Each structure stands twice: as structure tokens, then as C-alpha cells.
Amino acid sequence: MRYHRGNSRYQQSLLSVDDQISKSNVVRIIDEICEEFCTSITVEKGIKDTGRKAYHPADLLKIFVYGYFNGISSSRKLERETRRNIELKWLTSNIIPDHKTISDFRKDNPELIDELFKHLIRRFKNQGLITGKSIAVDGTKIKAYASKEINIDTIRQKLDGIEDQVKKYLKDMALIDKAEDEVEELEHKKAELEKELEKLASKKKDYEYLVAHLRAIGEKRISTTDVDSKVMRGRYGKYWGYNAQAAVDTEHHLITTVQVTNHQNDKGLLTPMVKASQEVTGQKVEEGLADGGYYKITEINELEQQGTQCYVAINRTPSQAKDQAQGLKFTYHRQEDHYSCNEGKSLKYYRKKKSSEGGFIRVYKGTQCHLCHPHNKCTKGKQRTIHRKKHGDWINLFHQKMNSSEGKEKLIKRRSVAEHPFGTMKYYMGQTPLLLRGKKKVQTEMTLYAIGYNLKRYFNILGVENEKSTKTKTRLAA
Secondary structure (H helix, E strand, O other): OOOOOOOOOOOOOOOOOHHHOOOOOHHHHHHHHHHHHHHOOOOOOOOOOOOOOOOOHHHHHHHHHHHHHOOOOOHHHHHHHHHHOHHHHHHOOOOOOOHHHHHHHHHHOHHHHHHHHHHHHHHHHHOOOOOOOEEEEEEEEEEOOOOOEEEHHHHHHHHHHHHHHHHHHHHHHHHHHHOOOOOHHHHHHHHHHHHHHHHHHHHHHHHHHHHHHHHHHOOOEEEOOOOOOEEEEEOOEEEEEEEEEEEEEOOOOOEEEEEEEOOOOOOOOHHHHHHHHHHHHOOOOOEEEEOHHHOOHHHHHHHHHOOOEEEEOOOOOHHHHHHHHHOOOEEEEOOOOEEEEOOOOEEEEEEEEEOOOOOEEEEEEEOOHHHOOOHHHHOOOOOOEEEEOOOHHHHHHHHHHHHOHHHHHHHHHHHHHHHHHHHHHHHHHOOOOOOOOOHHHHHHHHHHHHHHHHHHHHHHHHOOOOHHHHHHHHHHHO
16 A cells, blocks of 8 residues: 655755745744834843843744734743744744743833834835725723622721731730730740731732722722723623724725723724824824714714714614604704604703703603604603704714615625624634733733734735645645
8 A cells, every 4th residue: 555654754954944934934024024123113122231131022023923923822832832833933043932031021012012013004004005094993892811809898898807807916916015924935926916917907908909999990899800801791791801992994904003991882982093093004084984882973073073974883772763663753843943753743842951971952842742643652751852962963964874875885894894803813812812911911912913913914915825825725726
């Protein structure tokens, strides 16, 4: 029987590491980008002539870019890859930093990683791959690396328990001080009590900090392992996590900015994302696409006044959705300043009240609701009430725009542009999406994921193939 077997593992070869990496391999572009970036900045670490030599930031950046590009975020796994992965050996010139060095670099250099992301955006813009004029915004909930939680009532109970223990220890110490014989055993016991009091003082300080932090953020519970995270409601229930936001350029679906927040919903986050995208790309955002979670009419109005056309899905209130389902329609008549329903009955101005978003809302009430046939379908009270916001005319025009064929096409486009990046990144995140704790460190990790995603898109646009895809295509062709 005939089989195809490989060459002898003991056979000597004159091939260099470079000979084993194809000219079209993605690691060559990763190498070029990281080297180009590091030559454009001033690196302070490693300039001293004394002490142990530091690893060059370019080499450590290459490890992380390659790792997150391939879905490897663990510092221990990255260390293992530097020992066995021929692509990483080529990329880093065969250096093998230990996992602590790799982990500390990611933890201590958030600004450097952020600047690398911006460098990539500038490179894409110079190549005409990003315009920055039209973006689609989306958010997703990501589970934090946090487990334990504590609420304010539990903290108060623990503080009361500490106070009781302190009183007991102080009483015991007072008895020891009154003892006439300063024997060795009493001295030893006194020293132990002093140590316990120090521990209790430290615990008390930590709990008092948590109480102050909870009061400052207006919450009743907090995660003790990641104090910046918030309880999020996601597809798989409630968990401690973050709300990650991304702005994606509609030209080639490249991420222009990624921001980590602990907001429990997306309302009010459209303006910060538009501004962040403009800051990175240096381009005025002329068109912003978003889903109904971003529907905050005052914010959309302000953005449109600033020159950004918004296409945001209408997030109707339960009463508005019910009216639409039952075919109820109310028309405003500006000259007479009143509403009319589709039964021909009038709703006249009643009063104005303060709005939760600032300003005032005008309230209109029906005058002949008791004579109306669909009264029970329209309202449970005696009179139907309509609220009209300050920019009522503009709101109607915006709703008409979103209900038009153009508005519907824009929302379909948003789904294809904005939802794909998070789907890809979450696929690579795996069961433990985040390895770092604290909002600033989580921001660094999400920036690395965004770099990895952008490079995948970049290589797809350029038609660059990696070793695996080349081998797979060859095998399928055979």
C-alpha cells in the first residue's frame, strides 16, 4: 500500500525563518504597520544604557495584534505561541517574553494601544478606505470579568459587625493593660489584638469607600471584583458587564471608534459616538445610522441642527404602539392650536408641564370623548390626552422621513454594517469575553479587538491571504 509521508524530521535544511513565511502572509503587513507606528512616536522606555534591556514596544505590539487578530487574548497562551508558532517567531525575531511581561505591557500602555488604533484609521483614510462621512452606530453588552457582588445593606451590616469586634478587642486590651504582671503571654496576646485591630481598620476603610462610591453613582449594589461594571440585561439574563459602542464607516465597514461605557442602555450615546468618530477620522459626520435604542428625539434634533442627518429607528412608547395597531391617528392643526382624531373629535390645549428631558410639554385633552364610538379603545379615562413636545413639527417630519422608503433602506443598511463587527469580535472573545477589570483596562482590550477586526477587513479588501486560507483553497481545488 502506498501512502504519502513527510520528510525525515532529522534532515537538515538551509531554510531560514523568512523562507517559511510566504510573501503574501498577513504577518508581513502586521510587521510593517507596527514598525511604521513605532517609528512615528517617541518611545521613552528602553532609552537608558544601564539595567536590563527592555523589549521593544513594536515587538510586544506585534504579539498583541497577532493574538487578537487570531482570537488569542490570554497572556499565557500568547507566551506559548511565541515558543511554537512560526509566524510569531518570524514576527518578533524569535523573542520569547514571559506571560507577565506580556500582561503588564497591555495593562501599562493603554495610550500606546489607542494611538496604534488611530494610526490604523489614518492609514485607512489615506488609502481611501474610510471617508468618515457616513457611520452606523451599534452597542452590545459584554460580560465583565466579575463575579462577587455586595449591596449597601450588607455593607452596613459588615460595618456594624466591625464596630462590635473593635469594641470587644479594645475591651480585652484594656484588661491586659490593667494586669499587674506583664507576663510574656499577655504581651503576645496584646500584639495579636493590635494586628486584628489593624485588619479591621483596613476592612472598615474599604467598606466605607464602597458606600461612598455607591452614593456617588446612585446605585444600591456593586461588584467587589470590578467596581466600574454595572448590572446589564442581555440575551442570557442579568450579569455584571459593560456596554461597548462602535461606530462603523459605511464605505468598507471599518470601525472608526470603539468606546466602553457602563450605561445600561444606548439612549444618549449617539452624540458621543459621532464626536468620537469625528475626532479620530478628522471628518465631519454627515450621516448617522442607529437602531431604536438610540431614539432620543432631543439628541437627534441637536445633531441634525449641527449638520448630521440622522436615520434612527423610531422607538414608540407603548401607548403610541397601541394607537398605531388600532388605527388611531391624531392630527395637529397649528393655526387653531388643537388636535383632531380620525373620528373628527377635537383635543384642545389644557396646560403645560415640565419634561424629563428639559423644557416643557404641551398637554391637549379631548372635549367630546364621551360621544365617541371607539372611546374604550382609545382611552380608559373620561378624556383622551395628547402630549406635544417643543419640536413637535420637526418630530413629525422626522417620523415621515423614517417611514419613507429611504428611511427603511437606511435601517436595512445599518444592520448589514453595524451588527457584523460585534458578531465577529464576540466569536473570537469566546466564553470569557474579557480578561481585564476596570473600565480603562476593558477599553484597552476592546480597542485591541477592534484593531484585530479592522485588520481582517483590511486584508479582505486588499485580497491578502494567510497560510491557512491558501492551503484550504489549494486542497479544495484539488
